[in-house]
Structure formats: structure tokens, C-alpha cells
Amino acid sequence: xxxxxxxxxxxxDFAKWYTDVVKxxxxxxxxxxxxxxxxKPNSYGIWELIQHYLxxxxxxxxxxxxxxxxxxxxxxxxxxKEHIEGFNPELATITHVGEEKLDEKxxxxxxxxxxxxxxxxxxxxxxxxxxxxxxxWANVVRWEKTTNPFLxxxxxxxxxxxxxHNNAIEARQFxxxxxxxxxxxxxxxxxxxxxxxxxxxxxxxxxxxxxxxxEAMMKDGRALQAxxxxxLAQNFSKTFDINFxxxxxxYDFVYQTSWGVSTRLLGAIIMTHGDNRGIIIPPRVAPVxxxxxxxxxxxxxxxxxxxxxxxxxxxxxxxxxxxxxxxxPGFKASQSEIQGTPLRIxxxxxxxxxxxxxxxxxxxxxxxxxPIDDVKHEVKNILHDIHENLYxxxxxxxxxxxxxxxxxxxxxxxxxxxxxxxxxxxxxxxEEQEIKDQTGATTRCIPKKLDRPFKLAPCITCKRxxxxxxxxxxxx
Amino acid sequence: xxxxxxxxxxxxDFAKWYTDVVKxxxxxxxxxxxxxxxxKPNSYGIWELIQHYLxxxxxxxxxxxxxxxxxxxxxxxxxxKEHIEGFNPELATITHVGEEKLDEKxxxxxxxxxxxxxxxxxxxxxxxxxxxxxxxWANVVRWEKTTNPFLxxxxxxxxxxxxxHNNAIEARQFxxxxxxxxxxxxxxxxxxxxxxxxxxxxxxxxxxxxxxxxEAMMKDGRALQAxxxxxLAQNFSKTFDINFxxxxxxYDFVYQTSWGVSTRLLGAIIMTHGDNRGIIIPPRVAPVxxxxxxxxxxxxxxxxxxxxxxxxxxxxxxxxxxxxxxxxPGFKASQSEIQGTPLRIxxxxxxxxxxxxxxxxxxxxxxxxxPIDDVKHEVKNILHDIHENLYxxxxxxxxxxxxxxxxxxxxxxxxxxxxxxxxxxxxxxxEEQEIKDQTGATTRCIPKKLDRPFKLAPCITCKRxxxxxxxxxxxx
Numbered sequence: 001x002x003x004x005x006x007x008x009x010x011x012x013d014f015a016k017w018y019t020d021v022v023k024x025x026x027x028x029x030x031x032x033x034x035x036x037x038x039x040k041p042n043s044y045g046i047w048e049l050i051q052h053y054l055x056x057x058x059x060x061x062x063x064x065x066x067x068x069x070x071x072x073x074x075x076x077x078x079x080x081k082e083h084i085e086g087f088n089p090e091l092a093t094i095t096h097v098g099e100e101k102l103d104e105k106x107x108x109x110x111x112x113x114x115x116x117x118x119x120x121x122x123x124x125x126x127x128x129x130x131x132x133x134x135x136x137w138a139n140v141v142r143w144e145k146t147t148n149p150f151l152x153x154x155x156x157x158x159x160x161x162x163x164x165h166n167n168a169i170e171a172r173q174f175x176x177x178x179x180x181x182x183x184x185x186x187x188x189x190x191x192x193x194x195x196x197x198x199x200x201x202x203x204x205x206x207x208x209x210x211x212x213x214x215e216a217m218m219k220d221g222r223a224l225q226a227x228x229x230x231x232l233a234q235n236f237s238k239t240f241d242i243n244f245x246x247x248x249x250x251y252d253f254v255y256q257t258s259w260g261v262s263t264r265l266l267g268a269i270i271m272t273h274g275d276n277r278g279i280i281i282p283p284r285v286a287p288v289x290x291x292x293x294x295x296x297x298x299x300x301x302x303x304x305x306x307x308x309x310x311x312x313x314x315x316x317x318x319x320x321x322x323x324x325x326x327x328x329p330g331f332k333a334s335q336s337e338i339q340g341t342p343l344r345i346x347x348x349x350x351x352x353x354x355x356x357x358x359x360x361x362x363x364x365x366x367x368x369x370x371p372i373d374d375v376k377h378e379v380k381n382i383l384h385d386i387h388e389n390l391y392x393x394x395x396x397x398x399x400x401x402x403x404x405x406x407x408x409x410x411x412x413x414x415x416x417x418x419x420x421x422x423x424x425x426x427x428x429x430x431e432e433q434e435i436k437d438q439t440g441a442t443t444r445c446i447p448k449k450l451d452r453p454f455k456l457a458p459c460i461t462c463k464r465x466x467x468x469x470x471x472x473x474x475x476x
Numbered sequence: 477x478x479x480x481x482x483x484x485x486x487x488x489d490f491a492k493w494y495t496d497v498v499k500x501x502x503x504x505x506x507x508x509x510x511x512x513x514x515x516k517p518n519s520y521g522i523w524e525l526i527q528h529y530l531x532x533x534x535x536x537x538x539x540x541x542x543x544x545x546x547x548x549x550x551x552x553x554x555x556x557k558e559h560i561e562g563f564n565p566e567l568a569t570i571t572h573v574g575e576e577k578l579d580e581k582x583x584x585x586x587x588x589x590x591x592x593x594x595x596x597x598x599x600x601x602x603x604x605x606x607x608x609x610x611x612x613w614a615n616v617v618r619w620e621k622t623t624n625p626f627l628x629x630x631x632x633x634x635x636x637x638x639x640x641h642n643n644a645i646e647a648r649q650f651x652x653x654x655x656x657x658x659x660x661x662x663x664x665x666x667x668x669x670x671x672x673x674x675x676x677x678x679x680x681x682x683x684x685x686x687x688x689x690x691e692a693m694m695k696d697g698r699a700l701q702a703x704x705x706x707x708l709a710q711n712f713s714k715t716f717d718i719n720f721x722x723x724x725x726x727y728d729f730v731y732q733t734s735w736g737v738s739t740r741l742l743g744a745i746i747m748t749h750g751d752n753r754g755i756i757i758p759p760r761v762a763p764v765x766x767x768x769x770x771x772x773x774x775x776x777x778x779x780x781x782x783x784x785x786x787x788x789x790x791x792x793x794x795x796x797x798x799x800x801x802x803x804x805p806g807f808k809a810s811q812s813e814i815q816g817t818p819l820r821i822x823x824x825x826x827x828x829x830x831x832x833x834x835x836x837x838x839x840x841x842x843x844x845x846x847p848i849d850d851v852k853h854e855v856k857n858i859l860h861d862i863h864e865n866l867y868x869x870x871x872x873x874x875x876x877x878x879x880x881x882x883x884x885x886x887x888x889x890x891x892x893x894x895x896x897x898x899x900x901x902x903x904x905x906x907e908e909q910e911i912k913d914q915t916g917a918t919t920r921c922i923p924k925k926l927d928r929p930f931k932l933a934p935c936i937t938c939k940r941x942x943x944x945x946x947x948x949x950x951x952x
Contacts, residue, residue, distance in 0.1 A: 098565040
């Protein structure tokens with residue numbers, strides 16, 4: 001039984017705080033290969049709930065789940081030039097089986113566009129086959145140089161959706177539908193507010209015509225790209241010859257989209273809601289929503305009896321864990337907190353004398369002493385309140401730390417302050433690179449709409465008048 | 477829109493029949509790398525339901541889901557000698573990232589015993605941490621020379637459970653608990669009867685002390701190993717130094733088990749229940765349980781109206797698909813059959829004149845004409861009957877094709893007839909190999925109990941008196 005160690009305060013060293021939280025929250029262990037992770041029950045449980053609820057949302061849109069191979073032969077991958085250039089330095093390459101050398105290199109998928117393209121080529125014949133709306137839950141490998149649990153690891157889990165449409169308008173619309181779905185999902189399930197927008201040409205996905213993104217703000221002010229949706233146009237369908245016969249018997253290439261969210265979302269949860277006691281898991285995706293702690297059970301047999309009966313009753317509705325071990329009360333409470341369980345119920349002899357129990361909220365640490373009979377009803381309200389509170393705190397932070405500037409000096413100052421900076425910007429690649437080199441900030445997105453007025457203004461670098469406003473930030 | 481092609485009759489060429497069924501049932505496409513598969517919605521949907529229901533069963537036993545890395549460094553894999561020898565020729569080996577050569581070879585997991593061992597070593601300290609009961613859903617890669625969809629492919633999906641216990645009795649018991657769980661699961665969800673037994677020393681898992689298996693009989697008489705549960709004893713814990721302090725403050729190594737089922741189960745479903753029209757999916761794991769077909773909708777607007785209302789009503793309870801396309805009625809029925817939907821409801825103008833619709837069972841092809849109002853109630857009964865019928869047919873086949881012999885001549889004759897053969901056998905490796913070379917049959921298991929009397933008898937090869945009866949068969 002491991003002792004709980006101290007977590008470095010986040011004000012003191014945010015990066016160290018993050019590492020402490022993931023290690024101590026029963027979230028991860030490091031894999032034997034550098035940059036790989038073990039998802040322990042407390043993090044994998046969140047991911048399973050994300051899968052469950054996203055699947056429900058996807059189903060409403062007619063998404064069908066499939067599973068494509070992990071392994072991609074070199075010749076297939078190399079077909080799409082821009083795509084291979086984007087991934088080449090990160091490709092895990094299989095050259096041997098046992099002692100035997102293969103005739104052709106095989107890559108472990110970093111993403112599956114080319115696999116889906118190959119599948120669609122052999123599936124699509126007529127406009128009657130369209131649209132095809134497929135999704136897969138899968139692991140992908142990208143050999144990143146610097147790694148960070150959940151945020152950037154050599155293997156991560158994600159879902160990647162891939163669709164084919166018979167016209168560009170429908171495909172573009174679907175690209176936007178998916179980014180909206182993600183934004184709503186993060187709000188309603190993860191209590192994370194995001195900014196929705198389009199990536200600049202420099203930051204878009206290799207092989208896409210345009211990329212939409214949702215950008216979240218972490219507690220240190222840095223941005224985290226939490227999901228993307230790409231309009232691929234006919235880039236892959238022309239290269240891979242995915243054509244169909246339309247209703248007039250003419251041939252055209254399909255219009256495609258792809259979209260995904262990954263286990264980065266776990267990092268987003270930690271850095272949006274976490275505090276100096278560890279992770280705080282939003283109730284809807286918490287593997288354990290309520291911890292019931294038996295305290296001083298030896299002093300009064302009623303403690304165990306009430307705990308068990310409450311556990312049984314609440315388990316019908318919530319995900320509940322009962323800690324009836326002989327660990328000391330302080331340890332039990334700390335363990336529940338460090339693992340981020342949204343609500344714990346402490347059942348001890350003193351409260352029971354008055355037929356009461358104590359509820360402790362993980363987000364506010366507020367203690368609520370209640371008659372036993374009221375618990376069931378109140379748990380519902382409290383879990384709801386916790387979600388709302390987490391969301392509102394994060395939304396307030398995002399709103400107050402998004403700063404509009406009209407010149408490069410102010411821009412640099414605000415970036416230094418770890419703000420999201422909204423600035424008029426022409427989006428030329430060279431200038432974007434220069435800003436990155438000088439300030440560490442990258443363009444996060446061209447927001448679709450913001451709660452503040454836009455107007456024509458001179459670009460912060462080239463001074464030409466532009467109506468394009470872009471959000472910059474340092475990012476994970 | 478692809479035309480439906482003919483399926484080769486199974487009596488004519490079983491292997492060709494199988495290939496036709498998997499290709500035409502919207503089940504698979506071949507991946508671009510030889511020996512890899514695309515799981516299309518109709519097969520991946522079955523796998524998702526298997527996952528869902530197995531997760532429910534696992535939960536009852538306190539199993540926690542986790543996810544471990546795909547990639548294993550060579551030094552870790554090589555620690556357990558017997559284990560590495562078992563897998564070495566099939567190991568997909570990463571030597572490069574992009575153009576850069578790695579310092580150490582990295583293997584794509586063929587199974588995860590060594591990864592779990594590494595995790596447990598860093599997790600377990602005290603008997604209070606035990607038992608640990610983990611499971612992961614994952615893809616694994618084994619570079620098989622000959623491949624066959626679902627049965628033997630270079631990548632497959634599975635769950636692998638891994639546990640640590642503080643004593644051998646509990647671990648042995650857990651090994652048996654899991655194999656029983658699998659046997660019940662196959663019966664109740666997949667309608668597949670199995671024989672439960674122990675593998676011979678020659679056929680056990682590399683690195684295990686003993687291996688339990690469930691063996692199913694396919695329609696051609698060959699065996700399919702459908703799930704295994706291994707008692708690993710302290711083999712891995714001693715090699716990887718997974719020790720714990722017991723209640724007397726003495727150190728011991730943990731006792732381990734591992735157990736799994738894979739996407740082979742999809743092959744088992746096809747070859748247990750399929751017929752010359754294609755796959756028949758057992759109702760409980762059918763992605764679509766009921767197909768509603770609108771027929772001649774143009775002739776009477778009531779067709780669409782009734783179809784939609786029935787679709788809406790049944791969707792609350794069942795997984796239902798509505799085909800309201802303008803394809804011809806024969807095509808719609810064939811498509812439903814070839815995809816193995818257990819029940820279809822045909823809604824056409826003629827039946828509707830009498831307020832009736834036609835239900836067609838996929839298993840018996842029986843047509844049932846019913847008043848619309850009775851459909852909802854009857855669907856439940858019919859789906860239940862289909863499951864029972866599929867199971868009973870398979871059970872009868874298994875029972876009548878399991879033959880007991882007491883000499884090697886009869887043994888060879890029965891194996892040639894594609895029977896399961898139960899014979900007294902001493903389980904010496906050399907003789908087991910000889911039988912395999914001569915007859916193509918392998919030992920499937922030493923059954924725990926059978927519905928027929930056992931007695932001491934001379935071994936079919938060495939003639940020594942033995943009480944050990946072993947089942948042999950040709951196998952997938």
C-alpha cells in the first residue's frame with residue numbers, strides 16, 4: 001500500500017504539479033518504453049465514459065463504428081505527398097519479423113486517412129452508397145521527441161471519424177457539425193468551455209483543405225487543442241481514386257471529412273479543474289461519482305450497516321465505491337480527494353447518533369451535514385451543482401484572460417502574461433513563424449464568433465487592413 | 477451499390493463458403509497489408525456488444541479495465557525465456573523511426589504479460605493491495621504465416637485479463653472462475669456450446685503453469701479454441717520480482733493468472749450458425765436485431781406510415797434498421813439474410829389490406845404472418861426462440877460428433893471423419909507430436925467432465941493404463 005505523497009502547489013511549479021497529479025491520482029504509470037503510458041483504472045474509466053457518451057452522440061448522426069488495421073505498408077502511406085511529409089519524422093517503422101527482414105517497410109498508424117481512403121475506394125460505387133459516416137476508436141503511434149502524460153505521448157488513444165459525401169456543401173457542413181458536437185460535448189460532459197474556430201493555413205492538418213478546432217484554456221493560461229474536424233475536400237479521393245457515379249451517370253470523386261478527439265482530453269480535465277489536492281473529475285465522466293467512507297466502524301456497528309445500505313441504494317443510480325477498509329479516516333479522505341471523486345460521504349459514529357452523515361464536495365471542499373434519508377435526493381443536486389460550478393469557474397477564467405490587442409508591443413506583453421490574445425492578423429506563414437520564434441505563441445484559431453465586436457483593423461505585423469482576427473497563445 | 481454475389485455452398489467447399497460469407501456479409505474488407513482486416517460495421521458491431529456484455533460480467537467479479545502500451549522494448553520482453561521462445565518468430569519489430577535507427581529494438585505486443593508484470597512490480601507492496609484484477613481491451617500483432625479472417629490474422633482484437641493474488645489457491649480458483657465465465661458467456665450470448673478442459677503440457681500457453689480452454693465445434697467438425705485462462709503461478713512474478721509483504725511481514729511473490737477471448741469469436745459465430753445464405757447472428761449480439769423492409773411503398777402510402785411507426789416503437793427496445801430505399805424487394809430480403817439479421821419484418825400493401833405484416837426468421841426462414849398489433853410482443857418471443865434454436869442445433873451437433881475410442885485405428889478413422897475424438901492418452905509430448913504429424917489432429921483439452929462414463933483404459937499410443945481422457949480434433 002503506497003503512502004500518499006505531497007503534490008507540488010500549482011502556483012509554485014505548474015509542470016511539476018501536473019506530473020504529481022497524474023502519478024498520484026491512480027491515473028497513470030509510465031510504460032517501460034520512454035514516452036508511453038499505462039492508463040490506470042481512474043483514467044481509463046474516464047476514457048470509457050467519454051467513449052460511451054460520444055458513441056451516443058455519434059449514433060444520432062448515423063455514425064457507424066468500424067476498426068481498421070494498425071499497420072500501413074509504405075507504398076500506401078507514400079501516396080499522399082503532403083500527408084507523408086507531415087508525419088514522416090514520427091513514424092514507427094517495422095522492418096523485421098523475428099529475425100527476418102521484410103520486403104517492404106510497414107508503419108504503425110499515426111492516423112488512418114490512407115487506410116480509410118483504401119477502404120472507401122473499394123466500397124463506394126454509386127451516389128446511393130453515400131454518405132458513408134464511419135468512426136473508429138483506436139490507438140495511434142507518433143514518436144514525439146518530448147513527451148508529457150496524456151498531452152503528448154508516443155502512443156495515444158483516440159477516435160477518428162472519416163466520411164465520404166457526394167458534394168462539397170454537405171461535406172463542409174458535416175465538418176462544422178462535428179466541431180460543434182465536440183464543443184457541446186466538452187461543455188456538457190467535461191465542464192470545459194472552448195473557443196471554436198478555424199486553423200490558419202500554417203496550422204491546418206497536413207492533407208486537409210481546412211481544419212476546425214476547439215481550443216481550451218488551461219489553468220496556467222496555455223492553450224490546449226482539444227479536438228479537430230477537417231474538411232479534406234477531394235485531396236485524398238483524387239489521389240486514391242475514390243470515385244462514384246452520380247444520379248446523372250457522371251463520375252466524380254467523393255468529398256471527405258475526418259475528425260477526432262483523443263486522450264489529451266484527460267490532460268484537459270486535469271489542467272482545467274485540478275487543484276493542489278489533485279484532479280477533480282467532472283461528475284458525468286467520473287468512474288467513481290461518490291466515495292462512501294466508513295469511519296471508526298469498530299466503535300459502532302451502525303457505521304457499517306448504514307454504509308452498506310447507502311451504498312446499495314446509491315449504486316442503483318450512481319457509480320459508487322465503498323471504502324470499508326481499516327485505513328485511518330484522514331487517509332481515506334485524502335485518497336478520495338487525490339483521485340478526484342466529485343463527492344464523498346463520510347459515515348461516522350458521531351453523526352449517526354443524530355441520524356446524520358457528512359457529504360464533502362471535492363470542488364469547494366464544503367461539508368454538508370444531512371439526515372440519512374435526504375442523501376439520495378441531495379446527491380443528484382450536488383453532482384449537478386459541481387458540474388455547473390466547474391464549468392462556470394473555467395468559463396470565467398477563459399473570458400477574463402482573452403485579451404484583444406491592436407499592436408505588436410501589447411501582443412508581446414500579453415503573451416508573456418500567459419493570456420489568449422486576439423489580434424488582427426493576415427495569416428502569412430512567414431510572419432506566423434516569426435511570431436512563434438519571438439514569443440513562443442502560435443495561432444490557435446480564427447474564431448467563428450466571440451462575445452465582443454469585430455472591426456477592420458491593421459494587421460499587427462504587416463499593418464495591412466484586415467477583417468481577420470486570430471487568437472494566439474502558448475500551447476500544449 | 478454492390479450487387480450481392482453467390483455464396484459457395486458449405487457442403488461443396490467449406491473454406492470457400494467461409495470466405496464468401498465474411499466478404500459478403502458486410503463483415504470485413506481486406507487490409508492493404510496481407511493478413512490484416514477491416515472490421516466493417518456488421519462485425520465490429522458484434523464485437524462492441526461482446527465487449528459490453530463481457531464488461532458487465534467482469535464487473536460482477538471486481539475486474540477493473542486499464543490500458544497498457546502497445547510497444548515493448550526488447551530487454552523487457554526477453555526477460556522471460558519460455559515466453560520469448562513462444563512468440564519470437566511472430567514478433568513485429570520496430571527498428572527505425574522515420575530514417576533514424578533506434579538504439580534498441582521495440583516489439584509490437586503479441587500479448588501483454590511482461591507489460592503487466594512490469595506494472596505490477598511497481599504497484600504491489602502489501603497483501604492489502606491484493607488481489608489486483610485488471611483487464612484490457614486491446615489490439616495485438618502476431619505475424620502469422622497463413623492467415624484467415626477472424627481466425628488467424630496478423631492483428632486481432634481481444635481482451636486480456638491479468639491478476640495478482642496472495643496465494644496459489646485463490647489464483648487457481650480464479651483461473652477456473654474465468655473459464656467458466658467464458659463458457660457461460662458463449663452459451664448465453666453467442667448460442668455456442670463448448671467443452672471446458674485443461675490443455676496438455678504441450679499445448680499450454682508459453683509461460684503458464686496450466687491453461688484452461690473452451691473448445692467449440694465448427695460446422696465442418698473442426699475445433700476452435702474460443703477462450704483460454706492461464707494459471708501463471710509465480711513464473712512471471714519471480715522473473716520480474718513482483719513481491720509483496722504478507723500479514724506476517726514475510727515477503728512472497730504474487731500468484732498470477734491471465735485470460736482472454738478475441739475476435740476469433742466472430743469466426744466461431746459464423747462457422748457455428750452460418751448457412752448457405754450467409755452468417756446468422758445470435759440475437760443478443762446482433763448489431764441489427766430486426767430489419768424492417770418497406771416493400772412496394774409506392775403502391776400504398778400506408779406502407780411507409782406503418783413501417784415508420786413500427787420502427788419507432790421497436791427501436792425503444794431492440795436494435796432495428798429501417799430499409800425504405802427503392803431497391804427491389806428480393807434484394808432487400810437477400811441483403812438482410814446475407815448480413816445475418818436474426819429477424820426481418822416485411823411490410824407490403826397486400827398484407828396491410830388485412831392489417832397484417834410478415835415476419836421472417838433468419839434461422840429457419842419460417843414466415844409468420846401477424847396482425848400489426850401483435851408484432852411488438854411476438855418479436856421478443858421469436859428472438860428468444862432463435863437463440864434457443866441456434867444453441868440446440870449446435871449442442872446436438874457437438875454431442876453427436878464427439879466419439880469415444882479405445883484404439884489408434886479407430887482414432888484415425890474418426891479423425892478422418894472430422895469428429896471430436898475422446899481417447900485415453902498419457903500426454904507425452906513426443907507421442908502427441910506423432911499423432912499430429914500422422915493425422916493432423918491436435919489435443920484440444922483434457923475435459924473436466926463429460927456426459928459419459930470415464931474409466932481406466934490403456935493409452936492409445938503407449939498402452940499404459942491411464943485415467944486421463946483427452947479430446948483430439950483437427951482445429952482452426
